[in-house]
Amino acid sequence: MPTTTPLVWEATIALIIGLLAFDYFFHVRKAHAPGLREAAIWSALYIGIALLFGVVVWIWGGRDMGAEYFAGYITEKALSVDNVFVFLVIMSSFQVPRESQQKVLLFGITFALIARTVFILLGAALIDRFAWVFYLFGLALLITAGNLLAPDDHDADRPNVVVRMVRRMFHASPHYDGDRLFTTWQGKRALTPMLLVMLAIGGTDILFAFDSIPAIFGLTQNVFIVFTATAFSLLGLRQLYFLVGGLLERLVYLSIGLAAILGFIGIKLVLHALHENNLPFINDGEPVTVIEVSTWTSLVVIVAILLVTVAASLWSPKGKAKVAVSTLRAKVADYLSLSPETPPVVRRAVFADMSAAQKRVDALEPKFKAMVHRADVLQYDLERAHQVHAAATASPPQPSDLGLPPPPHGDDGDRPR
Structure with missing residues (x-):
C-alpha cells in the first residue's frame, strides 16, 4: 500500500475545501429553494466526484485500498441518509423557511466535517497506542445497532436539549429575520x-460522529481512507436533502438495515480486537485465533444489506403512508412559515399544495391513520394553517379534520410521521 505523502493530503484537503467554498459562494449566498432538477444535477455531480475519487484511489493504491474506500463511502453515505431524517425533523420543528434551509444544511455539513475530522484524528491516535480500543468501538456499534431497532428513534425533542439551554441563557426571538443569525426583538439584540x-x-452532528467514526474504523485503519470516505459522503448531503426530502420516509426499513450493517461491523471489530488481543484477562494476554472478515466480504455484505433494505421498503404500503404524512407535515410547515407580506398568488399556490397533501392523508386506510405519530400536533398545525389562510384571504375556512384518532397511551411503535 503506497504511502500517503503530504502533497496528496494537501491536494485532497484543497479539493474538499474548494467544493465547500463553491457550494457557499454559488448556491447558498442567495437564499432560494432548489428545484428537483437542480438538486438532481448537483447530487449526481457530487456522487460522481466521490466515485471518480474512489477510482483514482483504486488505481493509485491498489484493489484492497480501493475496496476499503468504497466500503467506507457506501457505509458513511447510508449513515448520512439517517442524518437527513433527523434534519427533516429539526427543520419541521423549527419551521425553517424552505429558501433558508440550504444555509442551515451547509453549516451542518461543514460542522460535521470539522467534528468528524477531530474524532478521526483522536480515534487514529487511540488505535495506534491501544489495540483494545477495538473492543470499545465494537461494543459502541453493537449498542448503536440495538438503539436503531428501538421504536421512534428519531425523536424531534432529542436535538433540542442544547437549544433549550441556549434559550434560557440568552435573549432569543421567536421570529425569523430572513437568514440573519441576530435581530432586534423587544428592544434588545436577540x-x-x-x-x-x-x-x-x-x-x-456530534452525536452522529460517535456512530460513524467507529463504523468506518471497523472497515479500515487507513486514516486517509477514513477521512476521504467520510468527507465525500457528507459532500452533496445538502442536494440529497432537497432531492428526496420527505421521500426518505419511504425507506421504512432503513433503521433495520443500518442496524444490521453496524451490528456486522461491530462484530468484525470485536473479532479484530480478539485477533490483536493483549488484554491480560483475555486468553492470558495472547491473541485469540478467530476468523477475520476481509474488506471484500465487508463490501459485499454492506451492499447486499442496503439493496434488500431499499427493495423491501419500496414494496411496503406503510412506506407510501409515511410519505403522505411527512409530505403533509412539510407542506403545513411551508404555509405557516409564510410572512404577512407574502403575495396572494404565492400564498394560494402554497395552500393548494398543502390541500392536495391533506387529501392524500384523508384517503389513507384507517390502520395507517391509527399509526400516525403525534397526530394531535399535525391536526393542530393544520387547523392553524386553515385559520391563517382564511384570515389572510378573507375566505370562509375549509374543513381541516383529517379524521386522525387520538394517539394511544404507551409505546407508539414504528409509525409514519
Whole structure:
C-alpha cells in the first residue's frame, strides 16, 4: 500500500475545501429553494466526484485500498441518509423557511466535517497506542445497532436539549429575520431561530460522529481512507436533502438495515480486537485465533444489506403512508412559515399544495391513520394553517379534520410521521 505523502493530503484537503467554498459562494449566498432538477444535477455531480475519487484511489493504491474506500463511502453515505431524517425533523420543528434551509444544511455539513475530522484524528491516535480500543468501538456499534431497532428513534425533542439551554441563557426571538443569525426583538439584540436551528443540527452532528467514526474504523485503519470516505459522503448531503426530502420516509426499513450493517461491523471489530488481543484477562494476554472478515466480504455484505433494505421498503404500503404524512407535515410547515407580506398568488399556490397533501392523508386506510405519530400536533398545525389562510384571504375556512384518532397511551411503535 503506497504511502500517503503530504502533497496528496494537501491536494485532497484543497479539493474538499474548494467544493465547500463553491457550494457557499454559488448556491447558498442567495437564499432560494432548489428545484428537483437542480438538486438532481448537483447530487449526481457530487456522487460522481466521490466515485471518480474512489477510482483514482483504486488505481493509485491498489484493489484492497480501493475496496476499503468504497466500503467506507457506501457505509458513511447510508449513515448520512439517517442524518437527513433527523434534519427533516429539526427543520419541521423549527419551521425553517424552505429558501433558508440550504444555509442551515451547509453549516451542518461543514460542522460535521470539522467534528468528524477531530474524532478521526483522536480515534487514529487511540488505535495506534491501544489495540483494545477495538473492543470499545465494537461494543459502541453493537449498542448503536440495538438503539436503531428501538421504536421512534428519531425523536424531534432529542436535538433540542442544547437549544433549550441556549434559550434560557440568552435573549432569543421567536421570529425569523430572513437568514440573519441576530435581530432586534423587544428592544434588545436577540438570537434568531436560524441560529438556534444551526445549534440543534450541530449538536446532532456530534452525536452522529460517535456512530460513524467507529463504523468506518471497523472497515479500515487507513486514516486517509477514513477521512476521504467520510468527507465525500457528507459532500452533496445538502442536494440529497432537497432531492428526496420527505421521500426518505419511504425507506421504512432503513433503521433495520443500518442496524444490521453496524451490528456486522461491530462484530468484525470485536473479532479484530480478539485477533490483536493483549488484554491480560483475555486468553492470558495472547491473541485469540478467530476468523477475520476481509474488506471484500465487508463490501459485499454492506451492499447486499442496503439493496434488500431499499427493495423491501419500496414494496411496503406503510412506506407510501409515511410519505403522505411527512409530505403533509412539510407542506403545513411551508404555509405557516409564510410572512404577512407574502403575495396572494404565492400564498394560494402554497395552500393548494398543502390541500392536495391533506387529501392524500384523508384517503389513507384507517390502520395507517391509527399509526400516525403525534397526530394531535399535525391536526393542530393544520387547523392553524386553515385559520391563517382564511384570515389572510378573507375566505370562509375549509374543513381541516383529517379524521386522525387520538394517539394511544404507551409505546407508539414504528409509525409514519
